[in-house]
Amino acid sequence: MNRRTRGWLVGFATVVAIQALRMPVRNERAPGGFAAPTTVQSAVRAACFQCHSEHARWPWYAQIAPVSWFIHAQVGEARKRLNFTAWKDYLYDPGTAARKFGAIDQMVRSGAMPPWYFRALSARGRLTPAQRAAIESWAIEGRADALKAESH
């Protein structure tokens, strides 16, 4: 067996072995909570829910290490920062709602969200300019309302 074949075999064995370190594929909570105008709702559900909610549709490669490690870390962090399944919780505290609306506007406006790798992997991650504009105006309005409620 030459060095190159041995290298391939070791690589293959490593990939097989790390499959034992599986990440649990799960969505924690029941659907519900997020309400917005229809245009915004459909755009957010398509482009954001995959990471920022408990409604993730896990692709087949989310089961294969080491890709699964990256995906699970990304989804975990995304849900921590903004989870549309907990939307009603955010709205309960106007100050928190204002922060979340502000962050959504900023992230969508700057093009940071959805992230490039999601846009590359899934057509659902590619927002049209009209969808972006709808999300931005909804977030600006939501933030203004939340700030008004906070000051009362």
Add this chain to the structure above:
Amino acid sequence: MPCRKNVILMFLAAAAAGPLAFSQPVRAGGATVAAVRFNGDRFEPAKLTVPANQPFKVEVTNADNKAIEFESFDLHRERVVRPGETITVYMAPTAPGHYTFCDDFDHSVTEGAIEAR
């Protein structure tokens, strides 16, 4: 010197009760209000106890000279508190449990906790 002894005892009792009183939530206008203060490197008290399944408020005071982000990932709250400012965070009725909060601008700050019972 019974009088002097009483004064000393009262002083000791007050000193012992002081921190307890500070960490206990107060009921104001129907909702429980728990107060927490950021002192530059930690939250005081480090643990707030609130009644479970009832709405409550947390008053966060930032006594430091830099802004903090009062964040509870468990309770889905995120608020910026400027230096010297006190804010009120509204909390929905919460199931019994242990919920953490932190300064999301500075992760070296020790986490605090809210205990709902």
